[in-house]
Amino acid sequence: MQRFGTLSFGHYGPIGAGRELSAADSLLQAIELAEGMDELGVNGAYFRVHHFARQQASPMPLLAAIAARTSRIEVGTGVIDLRYENPLYLAEEAAAVDLISGGRLALGVSRGSPESVVRGYEAFGYTGSTDPRGADLARAKFSRFLDAIDGVGLAEADPSSPLGGGEGRQRIEPHSPGLRSRVWWGAGNRDTAEWAGRVGVNLMSSTLLTEDRGMPFDELQAEQIAAFRASWREAGHAGEPRVSVSRSVFPITTAEDELYFGGRDGRDQVGVIDGIRSTFGKTYADAPDRLVEQLLQDAAVQSADTLMLTIPSQLGVEFNLRIVRAFAEHVAPALGWRPNRER
Template identity: 55%
Template sequence: MKKLGFLSFGHWANSPQSQTRSASDVLLQSIDLAVESERIGLDGAYFRVHHFAQQLASPFPLLAAVGAKTKKIEIGTGVIDMRYENPFYMVEDAGSADLIAGGRLQLGVSRGSPEQVIDGWRHFGYDVKDGQTDQDLGREHVETFLKLLDGKGFAAPNPRPMFPNPPGLLRLEPHSEGLRDRIWWGAGSNATAEWAAKLGMNLQSSTLKFDESGEPFHVQQAKQIRAYREAWKAAGHTRTPRVSVSRSIFPITTQMDRMYFGSTGSDKFGYIDGPSRAVFGRSYAAEPDKLVEQLRYDEAIAEADTLLLTIPNQLGVAYNVHILETMVQQIAPALGWRSNAAAATTPELELATA
């Protein structure tokens, strides 16, 4: 495990039990949590995107604000639903946010998850063609987005422009060099992971995937990662891809921790979107030394280079910093992770295996 970050779904609710009563609370606390996470040495601050829900939706204003307030931490999404996105406008937004952050954006994109409304992407002005599915629509938008990120000119200049043009065809601006290599695909199956590899995207694998073998979640996820890497190699890409997995991990060090997360179950199998069965990964909750031993047996964590910790954002910034700081100080080092603070002097360690 080389990098450690958090993933926030950005929930809010007007409830006495919630520390995030409004969208404003979530947005401002997300910035504060990213700043605090950088301070304690975390590598990444990632945010989920959902539409028509009391959760984070439009990612680029938040990513730009976090980028302006921090200096080292990676800033990303997990994931942006591409069925809703105009790839042309998204290239401009992403380029601007990445330049503000100094090239630290790590954008996770995908077809998206089950929605709050019926065919919500239609309300954003998009529709499927004859014989096309909404999955096809999302992938079509991704392919256009990736092509535009290459920064090659494609638009014929006006012969009488308001401002002088550079020679040749024009590209979208601002262009952020290197962002194309920092696009991740959120894959729910082995096949989509292999498709992402062929297109040269990094891989994000979350806390659920389609059940393709009946095996435990972490075993199936590890096989997905290996299939992705084989497809990457076959595609002939020259750079080394990155792979992240998400986990719900809660160290128990106080009575409050025990009250919130004292009991956890095992993997669950069920249906979330259509007829395909999915497997949901277990949550981990235990004392730090027990967590270390449990996590050593997670095959997918061992395969990945980045671990994203899903956080209970409605419990507020201070409590989430408590969880993350315990991970940074008492658990992650035992699994081979090193903090940003030690990066200049400490040799990189490999993930320990059982």
């Protein structure tokens, strides 16, 4: 494990005992937490994106704010739902954030997670999908997005324009060289992982896999990662792609930790989501030395270079920073991690 960061769902709303976390609270606390993690040398702050829900839905302003307030930490998404996106506008926004951050954007995109509404992307004006989950829209938009960030000319210049339109086909602006190497595809099964390898983008292996073959989640995920890397090599892409996995990992070091996380089941779960039988990874909650033993036995964690810790962001900055610090000090070094001190 070379890198680790946090994956936040950005929940807000009622949090119990008559308290409520507002959207503003959620955003501002995310910035403050990222600043604290940057000082610790944590590698990344990543955010889930959900529409029609009390969670992060428009991540680019948040990522830009974090990038402007930090100097080392990677800022990213896990993942943006392409069904809802204009691919060229997304390319402009992504390039701007990448430039503001000095090349620290890790842009995770995909078809997106299961929704709380029915075909919500159609309310955004994106219709015509023949797939019940809109996967065809996402793939088509991804191709267009990659062309845009690669600098392909997409619109013919108007030589008579008073704005100096130039000649030939023009690329979108701004353009951020190298952004393509920082794009990830969120894959929920082996087929999509192999497809990402052929396309030549990094892999974010999902928190759930739309497969159930009677195998432990980590072994199933490790197979997916191996298939992705094999597909990358067979396609002839240069270099080594990055691979991330996410886990719920809670070092129990205080009575409060025990209160929140003690007694967890600690087993994989199988259920039906989006009409597909799927496998969900287990939660790790234990003393730090026991966590080290368990994570060293997790085949997918050992296969990936980046571990994203899902955090209970609604519990506040102080609580989450303590979880992250405990992992950084007592667990991560035994997995091969070293703090990021490069600015």
